Amino acid sequence: MATKVTITDVARRAGVSRQTVSNVLNSPELVREETRDRVREAIGALGYRASQAARQMRTGRSRLIATRIQPDRDGINGSVLDRFLHGLTASAAQAGYRILLYAAGDERAEIDTFEELVGSHEPDAFVLASTYYGDGRPAWLRERRLPFVTFGRPWGNAGGQATGDPGHAWVDVDGAAGTAAATRHLLDAGHRRIGFLGWPTGSGVGDDRRSGWARTLVAEGIDPDGLNQATDDGVADGEKAARELLRAERPITALVCASDSLALGALHAVRSLTASGQLTASGRLTAEGRLTIAGQAGGEEGLPVSVIGFDDTPVAKAVGLSSVSQPLAEAAAGCVGLLTRLFDPPSPGDPGAPDDPGADGSRTHLLLRPSLVLRQSS
Amino acid sequence: MATKVTITDVARRAGVSRQTVSNVLNSPELVREETRDRVREAIGALGYRASQAARQMRTGRSRLIATRIQPDRDGINGSVLDRFLHGLTASAAQAGYRILLYAAGDERAEIDTFEELVGSHEPDAFVLASTYYGDGRPAWLRERRLPFVTFGRPWGNAGGQATGDPGHAWVDVDGAAGTAAATRHLLDAGHRRIGFLGWPTGSGVGDDRRSGWARTLVAEGIDPDGLNQATDDGVADGEKAARELLRAERPITALVCASDSLALGALHAVRSLTASGQLTASGRLTAEGRLTIAGQAGGEEGLPVSVIGFDDTPVAKAVGLSSVSQPLAEAAAGCVGLLTRLFDPPSPGDPGAPDDPGADGSRTHLLLRPSLVLRQSS
């Protein structure tokens, strides 16, 4: 088989030294144009590619970015991180990096893997997806000065909004803006009693999503009290909690949910209550759970019961569920962008969108806006 | 920060030479027990880990396995490969390998990526998921003697069964056995007119799945002719095709599908025909599309119209669709197993399940049995 082409082979063919070839690759401006062309011709003719291993030995840089692949938990939300991973792979490749995967059951196992990886394959950086309250991984990495970016804000001690100084780079999607848009859409459709189905207080992501809904109602002069249910993430949990909101003395007519799992449960609840006669379907029943309430207390007779989910998963698409969609490819590109900025700090006079010129003058985070995908369920 | 611990540091602390430390790691049987213990103590105390880059330079082995991450096409079937990928990552880690990801739009781009990777990061092997008819990738890799395994049989020129001599290692799931089990289940439930909804002839996977259904009917003395529809993979396509089978002069009462996408479409068709009165629901309508036919031609009155999908995706779980489940974690483990066998050929007198002792005496493929997951839809 064709044996490996080395930088020496290229040098010989171009009639120059190893170092000159190396310079053509890494610092072309140091090499005279004529020489450069000759070397480039040789590189092309021989099909030379620099050995990562040798390069890494000398420079200490592996051009590898490590990230974790999660088992899809309930199988619905898992697809979000998979799409993110795909975007990450593509963006990293464009920037000259490759993605190295690892699996880990819990935080302890993940940190063990950090240690293992840092010692052996020596990735240049880590990307941590789905941060959580009390997440110990950022601190571990920071102590060792290992570059990393999180997809997800560092949720402060209060369990609420992000703290002012994150101390590390992150990219996130503005969940509150997403639920606000969903709520706004429902208000525009004429709904007033719009409920929220989310997770128990204390989860950063969940509280954020709830806040967007609440503030939009308040801005409209509607008191969100009593329109809110919190439960674990799951289809069955969602159905149960939605049922309570639908059977309250003053029932809701629309529901914004913190996940597609919950929203799917809510759709089931709506269907089931209708089928058992506890809600009256006055219109034609479609396969997607779009029903019409008639004769309920409150003045919104004739409005369809709408449900909006979060994450725009394949399941949402399959069952016709409206949902808030995260720009995952952009989020991934943002992560890679922040990382490369960490590796080679940009020159001071760099152009860039004026976001939050922090103390050190560099933007270290990125907050993206989600979009609302409307389907039959709303 | 603590500077990198090298093999020399360990050697110094243990009072031996570099090579002895290396031997403790790679060929412990060469080292006297007492020395071995002393070296191991030093390794532990210093937290030493061998540098992959340096090791790779000398041995030419990167302990990296490259595989592609696909964008989830229709969003439903994508999850299958994601689960496979997760299994692959876990199995590879156990065998001391890491997964390197790449993305590529088409075959041409993928082969370019092969070339790029082989030159730079030099993965020890490739795993190709989802092979197809006329797949050019295996030939490319084989020509260059690059080790690889495919998840999916090499589908022969006839577009039908696998050829006798694959020429490379593969792991696959016996799709025909899966549809056969599904068909058998429906027969046991009393169905006779069991349809199949699949893809156009020429796709290896699709033809395989169809054959399991057909042979099971034939074995029962039922002629499969006219019970079969072929269409592109997609929910809308599936709904359209299912509709035709349901409205035939002698309609089917159950349907086995080549994918969950098609099955989901079929469920919609059943629902929709029922709602419009073209099928009569004689029982209680559940949310999952389980209906009962009454008064149709044929003698199977009162049987529920059953639908069974393929792949057991999250969507199937969400909508209560029975489905054939592939053992993806085992398939992934099988791929890693075959690869490690390629790297270090096993000693001749090795124990192993008697499968197909090929000409060279080594098993180079693995065919796994799927299982049937029953839910409300059947």
Next chain:
DNA sequence: CATGCCCCTTTGAACGTTCAAACCCTCAGA
């Protein structure tokens, strides 16, 4: 006592790259 052998260990070199420093020209200025 020399020889050979086995077991365990050490030594020198090599993998392919880039860093740091040296080198060689040419040209300008004193």
Next chain:
DNA sequence: TCTGAGGGTTTGAACGTTCAAAGGGGCATG
């Protein structure tokens, strides 16, 4: 003519590991 500077190129060393070969001690054999 000497000195210095600077552009362009080369040289030697080093990164951390393993391969191939050599070294050395103990013991049995001739």
